[in-house]
Amino acid sequence: MNLPPVRRSGLTMPVNNKRFVEKAWTRGCDFIILDLEDSVPISEKVKARGLVKASISLAMKGGAEVFVRINHDTVEDDLEAIVWPGLKRVVYPKTETANEISSIDSILTRLELARDIEPGSIEIGANVETALGVINAFEIAAASPRIKEFGGGGGYDMSRDLGVEMFVDFDQFVYGKGELELAARVEHLRVNAVAFLSNPSGSVSDTDHALRLAKATYAMGFQIGGGLHPNVVEPGNKGFTPSPEEMESAGKDLEFFNQLSSEGISEGYRNGRVIDRYEAERAKTLLNWAQACDKKNTTKSEALALANEALDE
Amino acid sequence: MNDLVRRTNLIVSLISFAGIDGIWKYNADAITLDLRRATPEILSSTSRKWLRISEHFASYGGAEVFLAVDASNIQNQLDAAIWPGISGILLSGAPDQSLLRVTSAKMDDMEGRRGLANGSLEIIPLLDTAAAVWNVREIISAVPRTRQVILDESSLARDVGITPDIDIDPFVYARGRVIAEAVSKGVQPVGDPHPLGTLLADFPQSRLMAEGTRFNDLGFKGLLLQNTNWVSTMNLAFSPSNDLVEYYQTVRRLFAEGVARGTAAVPLGTRMIDVPVDEWAKTVLARSARCKARDQQKADAKQNID
Numbered sequence A: 001m002n003l004p005p006v007r008r009s010g011l012t013m014p015v016n017n018k019r020f021v022e023k024a025w026t027r028g029c030d031f032i033i034l035d036l037e038d039s040v041p042i043s044e045k046v047k048a049r050g051l052v053k054a055s056i057s058l059a060m061k062g063g064a065e066v067f068v069r070i071n072h073d074t075v076e077d078d079l080e081a082i083v084w085p086g087l088k089r090v091v092y093p094k095t096e097t098a099n100e101i102s103s104i105d106s107i108l109t110r111l112e113l114a115r116d117i118e119p120g121s122i123e124i125g126a127n128v129e130t131a132l133g134v135i136n137a138f139e140i141a142a143a144s145p146r147i148k149e150f151g152g153g154g155g156y157d158m159s160r161d162l163g164v165e166m167f168v169d170f171d172q173f174v175y176g177k178g179e180l181e182l183a184a185r186v187e188h189l190r191v192n193a194v195a196f197l198s199n200p201s202g203s204v205s206d207t208d209h210a211l212r213l214a215k216a217t218y219a220m221g222f223q224i225g226g227g228l229h230p231n232v233v234e235p236g237n238k239g240f241t242p243s244p245e246e247m248e249s250a251g252k253d254l255e256f257f258n259q260l261s262s263e264g265i266s267e268g269y270r271n272g273r274v275i276d277r278y279e280a281e282r283a284k285t286l287l288n289w290a291q292a293c294d295k296k297n298t299t300k301s302e303a304l305a306l307a308n309e310a311l312d313e
Numbered sequence B: 001m002n003d004l005v006r007r008t009n010l011i012v013s014l015i016s017f018a019g020i021d022g023i024w025k026y027n028a029d030a031i032t033l034d035l036r037r038a039t040p041e042i043l044s045s046t047s048r049k050w051l052r053i054s055e056h057f058a059s060y061g062g063a064e065v066f067l068a069v070d071a072s073n074i075q076n077q078l079d080a081a082i083w084p085g086i087s088g089i090l091l092s093g094a095p096d097q098s099l100l101r102v103t104s105a106k107m108d109d110m111e112g113r114r115g116l117a118n119g120s121l122e123i124i125p126l127l128d129t130a131a132a133v134w135n136v137r138e139i140i141s142a143v144p145r146t147r148q149v150i151l152d153e154s155s156l157a158r159d160v161g162i163t164p165d166i167d168i169d170p171f172v173y174a175r176g177r178v179i180a181e182a183v184s185k186g187v188q189p190v191g192d193p194h195p196l197g198t199l200l201a202d203f204p205q206s207r208l209m210a211e212g213t214r215f216n217d218l219g220f221k222g223l224l225l226q227n228t229n230w231v232s233t234m235n236l237a238f239s240p241s242n243d244l245v246e247y248y249q250t251v252r253r254l255f256a257e258g259v260a261r262g263t264a265a266v267p268l269g270t271r272m273i274d275v276p277v278d279e280w281a282k283t284v285l286a287r288s289a290r291c292k293a294r295d296q297q298k299a300d301a302k303q304n305i306d
Helices: A018-024 A042-062 A075-082 A098-114 A131-135 A137-141 A155-162 A174-186 A207-219 A230-239 A244-262 A277-312 B020-026 B045-059 B071-081 B098-113 B130-134 B136-141 B153-160 B172-184 B205-218 B228-237 B242-260 B275-305
Strands: A010-014 A031-035 A065-069 A087-092 A123-126 A149-151 A190-192 A268-270 A273-275 B008-013 B030-034 B064-070 B088-092 B122-127 B148-151 B188-190 B223-225 B266-268 B271-273
Touching (some): A018 A042, A031 A042, A042 A065, A042 A075, A087 A098, A123 A149, A131 A174, A131 B172, A149 A174, A155 B275, A174 A190, A174 B172, A207 A230, A244 A273, A244 A277, B008 B020, B008 B228, B045 B064, B045 B071, B064 B071, B071 B098, B122 B136, B130 B153, B136 B148, B136 B172, B172 B188, B242 B271, B271 B275
Parallel strands (some): A087 A123, A149 A190, B008 B223, B088 B122, B122 B148
Antiparallel strands (some): A268 A273
């Protein structure tokens, strides 16, 4: 079984904020999104584009993958400025049609070739943030093999498009989120979804809420996090990583099932639960995910150590 | 999306509603006179005069006036209903686009004969069956007269065999589908809150306000109401509160200060303000201004009566 990408925690930051970008690699995130879109004022856009190339190298020093969020309306100019070695994903906001994705795919193909980047290696993150995007979800999800993960359907842009408040005590985005998840499943993509936990304060730095949210999201079968404040990085890493107890239980389930299989039995009971081939698969997936998380932690630790050594020198 | 302020649309039966001459006093943004169960006698020439008088009563307080019609006797209903002064019709019983196209063609003709500008009358489809909810995209795209669509939960409950129960909400998916499809086409989604609309009970003000706020927060732009006592509460629920207006004024000020400093990511308490938050603030403030203007318009209309 291949190890999946590990993206439990992420920080989105304006690429023109030097302080944020310089510290990004020390935060322990699995991925970093350098933003050219909503956190960058229009007057700073051109300057911000010019900062991306150096910022990619800087941000990846701690072992994080680096994504760049471009603007919906200046795709070509933004892509010209951001496609450099180290870029893992282009995040395209307010995706509404499959054609938009196809167009980005074509430009990326050209730029990868021109800049000596492995063809097809840069992913596209298609952020669906409007009702039109929701109703075109299936076409968007299928628009490019560069889309590896798909979902979303919430956030401020969606709330604005629907004309609803962002922080309310129920999940006002449940329909769109469901449609996007279905589209992702149909296309065999990883689902980028988040559980609903009421957060009327709208806090972006509440560590307790972040941990509960990550755990709830993970319990629903999703593995991708993200955030805006360094406080939520560690809760993300922790909340999406299987606990030692979960790993032990999965290991025993698998062992039990293998024992049954060797005796020609298809299912049996362990601790009051039916263990069959589905449960065995679930256990394998969990252990595989735990292994991927462990590997990611090691990668980040080693990268961080190297970067700190370089600083000392 | 269009910027109509039609927070409340009070629907009353022309057959059974007593006190039509005072209907304008309830302060609804729109009043719909329901002709759907009208017999041929009611639609007869004598009664048509009464219908026209009723249309005038409904508009006294500055409300827009609609007529609810259905497929059963549509030509007679339109003949009786369409006169200068009405804003359009609510059309029920359309499982797909065909009835809308046919009705719109009839309205083209009626508008010509009654001195109304071509295409000036709206058709607001009532989604009252599972088929209509499923076909919402083609229904709202069928004719350019459609600026609002109503999810008629009371009728939908009957269509799918659901007995209204205050503790069970069976229409989460249907609402989401209608809202997403409508918003994507620039059409305003309007609710008919199940089961409140079917139970017609006297709920406490706080419960009504909570339900109205929930529908507003789902993305509906107003409600179709059968209970006159709910109108003022729902007008409030679908208008930005003073607290919200004050908050978004602060958002706009802080964001502008941030942009002047070269950043579009500005903290406000534990929240983060960026472009979409500022854009939403603009929307809320504009909506508030439009709601206030609409309230003033209605107040002026009432003052003219006095």
